[in-house]
Amino acid sequence: MKKVLRTPISDSDLDGINIGDVIYLDGIIVTCRDVAHRRLIEFGRELPVDLKGLAIFHAGPIVKRLGEGKYQMVSIGPTTSMRMERFEKEFVKQTGVKLIVGKGGMASETEEACRTYKALHCVFPGGCAVLAATEVEEIERVEWLDLGMPESLWVNRVKGFGPLIVSIDAQGNNLFKKNKVLFNERKDKLVAEISEKVKFIK
């Protein structure tokens, strides 16, 4: 059965969700990336959207303007989450956001935030931006348009938004970190093997 989270998300909604699980989202997800994180954490500017219990999407979409305050989501895939690692722990603490969606892994600060404040980091398959756009029912509003199309805060109402692959769960387990240990073990052996065959300077 499909596991679906609905906003507002409570701490107990995250019970029993583990890394590697695939989940979906119904409700509100707000795009929030580099500059929005910087404005809140470094410059102390209040976010124009209350994210308590909601989801954020590390994403910068292509949006078509249909008329005054009316927009269509054309293409919206995830961006590299690791760029927000510097800010994410404090961001989760200050906003009460429950679900962070992006691509690639995040590191120890975000793990700690997910464990302490109960939240998840999930991967939406990167590059699958039209798939994601078709799961956006409506753009409810947009804030901080001065940041330009990719960096603005787009407030999306979504249905069956996913697949979302859980990369950090609310216990702080980290799928990418686990995978990376394995990748690094394999790497060292392979580098040694290949190095023997490329001694062209001799």
Next chain:
Amino acid sequence: MIDVDKFTDIVARFLAVSGKILPDDVTEKLAELKAAETGPLAKSVYESMFENQQLAAELNRPSCQDTGVINFFVGAGDGFPDLGKVAEALKQAVIKATIDSPLRHNTVAIFDEKNDGTNVGERAPFIHWDIIPGSDKLQIETYMAGGGCSLPGRAVTFMPSAGYEGIVKYVFDTMVEWGINACPPLLVGIGIAGSVENASLLSKKAILRPLGTRNPNPRGAEMEILLEEGLNKVGLGPQGLSGNSSVMGVHIESAARHPSTISVGINVGCWAHRRGTIVFDKDLNYQILSHKGVKL
């Protein structure tokens, strides 16, 4: 005299198409890698990727939201007329495609830190020129350099004592640390030369080579295969979630080095490798080499 408006219009339409449909060689390679996956998570990620490409074609939308900073690598025949007008026409084509396709607004001005929404600006689009003696054609490689796959890009200069062994380690370290987040399976471009900017430029040229082509030097070709097989054994899988492969390919381009230095540049292309090749003759008849059967 070429009809500059016509040229601009064709390039703009080609750019738009190249953001919606992947080149034939990439689609073919992805199908091959998809078929070789065995784990349920890797398989389902590939399913999403193929579903996405189908939706992008059906709905006529950019398949990835990050349509990049546009790069043109131009092979200019010395007999092609009006070469002096090409750069401005390419810039106008980007402005037009940004509206018509649409493309995401991606050019941020350095220092001023403003994005004016045009996708052009200081040295944007980025244009690189090669002159082709004895040709009256104009070959344009278009590339959408997205942020995700530009992020792992790096270059370093080693001392010769590090050898090609140093390059191998550098490539593997970069792939595990950074490639994992750059939407694998990746196309890995490596430039080897005597200074970082030479190596970097060559690493970008390397990812514009069609998949399946090999470095002309037998040792170069061997090193490509060794790295390709080795990186696949690391098993990054689609999106770095682990699987039976990591890369679509490894391409190496090289230039003679200085005796004291060995520089290496790395650039990767994500699975949504939006490269396009179009060739114009002097009457602006064109042939699309990367996307067979595509109508503009």
